[in-house]
Amino acid sequence: MTSPVDQVPTELWLEVFQNLPSDSLIAVSLTHRAFYNMSRHLVFAHFHFHPYGSTGTTLQLPDIAHIRRAHDRLAFWSSDDIAAGVRSCSVTPWPARSAIFRDSRPYPASSPSPLWLPPPLFLLDQFVAQLDRFIGLKQLYLRDVYLTQPTITKLCRLPALTNLHIHMCGIAHGARIDTTSLQLRVSVFEFTRRNGMDDGYTLWLPILRPETLRKLEVSANPIFFNKIIRMLPPFHRVHTLSLTMDLDKRVDNLRVLSKFPAVQTLSLSYWRNNTFAWAFNSDEAGPCVAMGVLPVLEHYKGYFRSLNTLLAIPTLRHLEAFELLGSGHPANFMQQLVGLPTPLNLTLLEVSFEGFDHDALILLSMYFPQLTQLRLDILVKDIAINSANLQATTFFRTLGESPTVPPTLERLAICWKFTAIGYQVFVPFATAGAKAQVPSHPGVHDLPDLALLRSSLRRRCPRLTFLWLDGDDFLLHWRNLPHGEVEKSALNIDQAPPLRQEISDLWDLW
Numbered sequence: 116m117t118s119p120v121d122q123v124p125t126e127l128w129l130e131v132f133q134n135l136p137s138d139s140l141i142a143v144s145l146t147h148r149a150f151y152n153m154s155r156h157l158v159f160a161h162f163h164f165h166p167y168g169s170t171g172t173t174l175q176l177p178d179i180a181h182i183r184r185a186h187d188r189l190a191f192w193s194s195d196d197i198a199a200g201v202r203s204c205s206v207t208p209w210p211a212r213s214a215i216f217r218d219s220r221p222y223p224a225s226s227p228s229p230l231w232l233p234p235p236l237f238l239l240d241q242f243v244a245q246l247d248r249f250i251g252l253k254q255l256y257l258r259d260v261y262l263t264q265p266t267i268t269k270l271c272r273l274p275a276l277t278n279l280h281i282h283m284c285g286i287a288h289g290a291r292i293d294t295t296s297l298q299l300r301v302s303v304f305e306f307t308r309r310n311g312m313d314d315g316y317t318l319w320l321p322i323l324r325p326e327t328l329r330k331l332e333v334s335a336n337p338i339f340f341n342k343i344i345r346m347l348p349p350f351h352r353v354h355t356l357s358l359t360m361d362l363d364k365r366v367d368n369l370r371v372l373s374k375f376p377a378v379q380t381l382s383l384s385y386w387r388n389n390t391f392a393w394a395f396n397s398d399e400a401g402p403c404v405a406m407g408v409l410p411v412l413e414h415y416k417g418y419f420r421s422l423n424t425l426l427a428i429p430t431l432r433h434l435e436a437f438e439l440l441g442s443g444h445p446a447n448f449m450q451q452l453v454g455l456p457t458p459l460n461l462t463l464l465e466v467s468f469e470g471f472d473h474d475a476l477i478l479l480s481m482y483f484p485q486l487t488q489l490r491l492d493i494l495v496k497d498i499a500i501n502s503a504n505l506q507a508t509t510f511f512r513t514l515g516e517s518p519t520v521p522p523t524l525e526r527l528a529i530c531w532k533f534t535a536i537g538y539q540v541f542v543p544f545a546t547a548g549a550k551a552q553v554p555s556h557p558g559v560h561d562l563p564d565l566a567l568l569r570s571s572l573r574r575r576c577p578r579l580t581f582l583w584l585d586g587d588d589f590l591l592h593w594r595n596l597p598h599g600e601v602e603k604s605a606l607n608i609d610q611a612p613p614l615r616q617e618i619s620d621l622w623d624l625w
Contacts, residue, residue, distance in 0.1 A: 166239035169208035193245035422451035507586035
């Protein structure tokens with residue numbers, strides 16, 4: 116008699132198994148031998164290993180019993196039957212407050228371990244010794260890992276490795292690294308280091324192979340990139356690039372970008388959140404074009420002080436621009452457009468401003484008449500609590516009467532946020548001693564006619580399918596779906612937050 120399990124094609128079972136959480140997948144695999152055989156490669160596809168606990172420059176090993184269990188677990192995962200099926204692996208420290216450290220104490224990574232414990236890098240060394248058994252490993256994530264010559268050598272020899280992420284890793288104390296004969300053939304490489312140290316930065320980039328690399332993300336002190344840029348070959352196949360730049364090195368920045376002529380998506384950040392303009396002079400429009408840099412750029416994400424340079428690139432279509440707190444006024448953005456030929460070819464624009472008005476919207480529509488997607492996030496700070504959202508209500512009322520937005524729009528979001536005098540909380544960008552504000556939620560002023568506003572915008576933009584108008588303590592959401600229209604609104608502070616989160620998630624997915 117045919118088993119009910121056999122009556123369903125294996126492909127359908129696999130589709131179900133791939134969408135199960137790991138705990139549920141393991142439970143299902145234990146219910147039937149056929150399920151076990153079908154799901155085994157999924158159950159053991161990801162290996163997560165903890166070689167030690169870490170608190171900055173100190174390491175922490177658990178008691179000897181936990182070390183032995185970790186060693187036995189590594190032996191299981193590196194066995195011939197299991198290791199060949201592992202496709203992704205992450206190596207990170209144990210959580211510093213884990214109960215397994217209750218009876219242990221940290222000691223510097225460079226110091227010898229107590230006599231009753233193995234060396235601090237014992238488990239990490241054991242993992243590296245077994246690394247070449249993972250012949251099907253495609254993705255590897257390393258965080259707070261101390262790197263040695265054997266580690267880098269074995270990574271370069273993994274036959275299936277395509278994605279490598281190096282996050283906050285450093286060179287082991289006393290280790291000497293020689294990469295002159297090594298080649299790292301990955302398609303995705305990510306390196307993150309938050310302090311000003313090299314920590315292997317200059318070792319990794321020269322061994323990346325131009326013929327395989329497609330995506331590069333580097334967040335570290337750019338001084339080291341500039342030191343080695345002359346020895347790097349052009350990476351003609353990199354299409355996605357994310358870099359941290361030094362604002363004082365204009366020529367070096369152009370030299371770096373010239374190594375990536377095929378980049379279509381570019382994301383730039385500033386080292387140590389420098390608030391000055393990126394190292395292109397605003398009065399020298401189009402140096403990228405003049406020097407043949409970024410000739411096929413399509414999507415840029417970064418601070419908008421450098422737009423005068425990048426908007427001159429004729430292939431640019433998508434722009435996500437923002438500024439550091441205190442410098443995102445619309446006039447600063449408009450200044451970057453001076454001298455550029457109009458209209459510009461952008462179809463997607465997402466900008467964060469500090470303050471906004473209807474005249475600024477008119478200018479945006481004039482410069483970017485071909486937009487199909489527009490999102491404006493508008494922050495108004497230190498405003499009197501009894502008039503906080505008056506600007507939003509006035510703006511939307513005027514927009515309903517005169518919908519001066521590009522008629523080509525398909526998706527539109529205009530979101531206001533207010534902070535009122537007298538409220539203080541910690542925010543990530545607040546400097547020591549500075550006052551950070553929390554949003555206030557006063558009583559709503561006379562609301563604009565939201566139905567009239569929606570109808571007016573739809574007449575102006577006949578292809579509109581997604582609308583999000585947010586006044587902080589009131590909002591409107593409308594979508595045009597194949598089976599009909601969906602409209603939701605919030606008219607007070609209690610209704611707005613949950614609906615806002617729902618709309619935000621839809622915007623990212625739509």
